[in-house]
Each structure stands twice: as C-alpha cells, then as structure tokens.
Amino acid sequence: MMFGNTQTESGDNKWRGQLDxxxxxxxxxxxxxxxxxxxxxxASKGTIGIDLQPAPHFVYCPKEAVENLNDKVENRLQEILGIVENHQPEVEVVMIGIGKGEIKLIQFAPEPAPPDCFEQVGKDVDGLLELLEQRMSESLAN
Structure with a gap:
C-alpha cells in the first residue's frame, strides 16, 4: 500500500471525506x-475494516497483517497499532478504512456507548451488516 502526502479531498483522497x-x-x-x-x-479475528474496493464492504484486518504493513511502511502505522491495541470496546469504536491503496483510522466514542447502541438498535449482526453495507454502497460507491 502506498501513502500519499496530500490531504485534499480531490482525486484519490476523496474517499477519506466520504468515509468520514x-x-x-x-x-x-x-x-x-x-x-x-x-x-x-x-479481538480474535482482528480489527473491523471498511474496504471500499471493489464495492464497500466490511472485512476483518488481522493484527498480523496490520503489523506486517507497518513494517513495510517504516513504522508509520505505529500510532494506529497502539490505538487498536489499547482501545476500550465498551466505550469507543475503532475500525480501519481501506481505500485507494491507503488506510485510515476510524475512531469515535458514541453516545450512548457501543453496548447500549447494540441493545437499542434491535438488529442482529447479520441485519446490521446488510443495512450498513447497503448504506455504504449508496453513499461511498464511486
């Protein structure tokens, strides 16, 4: 994966703004x-990822794969690795966005907390995956 220096929302970095x-x-x-x-x-399967290619979908990013990628990019992902390793799942959401040969950390602390969100939504994991992948295809597809 390559990492660009520009942070504008034009061209290849448009996906970052769309994902946000x-x-x-x-x-x-x-x-x-x-x-x-x-x-x-x-954490057995790794961190949840949103892969935008070829169409937006959820994936697991195994810890070993992220560590190997970090080695290949001269430890530029060290901060992401630290956040992934030390996050508190009952308080905050940590995911990895994958697009255009780059990755982006997704981190937020929702109100209410994740366990309460799951209870309030009233859908199972499969229903949530289907719903969110449909919304992603509508809002993130190029």
Whole structure:
C-alpha cells in the first residue's frame, strides 16, 4: 500500500471525506455492529475494516497483517497499532478504512456507548451488516 502526502479531498483522497461523512451519519449503527462483532469474536479475528474496493464492504484486518504493513511502511502505522491495541470496546469504536491503496483510522466514542447502541438498535449482526453495507454502497460507491 502506498501513502500519499496530500490531504485534499480531490482525486484519490476523496474517499477519506466520504468515509468520514458516512461514519458520522451512521455512528450508532456502526457502534452496534462493532459491539455485536466484539461479542462474537473479541479481538480474535482482528480489527473491523471498511474496504471500499471493489464495492464497500466490511472485512476483518488481522493484527498480523496490520503489523506486517507497518513494517513495510517504516513504522508509520505505529500510532494506529497502539490505538487498536489499547482501545476500550465498551466505550469507543475503532475500525480501519481501506481505500485507494491507503488506510485510515476510524475512531469515535458514541453516545450512548457501543453496548447500549447494540441493545437499542434491535438488529442482529447479520441485519446490521446488510443495512450498513447497503448504506455504504449508496453513499461511498464511486
């Protein structure tokens, strides 16, 4: 993966702004999904990711894969690794956005907390995945 220096929302970095807007508009449902998946798997499968290619979908980013990527990019992901390793799932959501050969950390502390979001949404993990992937395809597809 390559990392660009520009942070503008034109060209290849447009996906970052689109992803930010999607996350902001769907915080409670994302928090509910995050908590539901955490209950099922804990950290055993890695960090939840939103992969924008070829169409937006959820994936797991295994810890080893992120560590290997960090080695390849001269430890420029060290901060992301620290956040992923030390996050508190009952308070905050941590995901990795993947797009255009780059990654982006997604981190937020929803109100209410993730366990309460999961309870209030009233959908199971499969229902949340379906709902959010549909919304992603509508708002993030190029």
């Amino acid at each position: 807007r999607f996350v902001k508009a769907n915080q409670q449902d994302l928090a509910a999904l995050f908590w539901g998946l955490w209950l099922e798997n804990g």
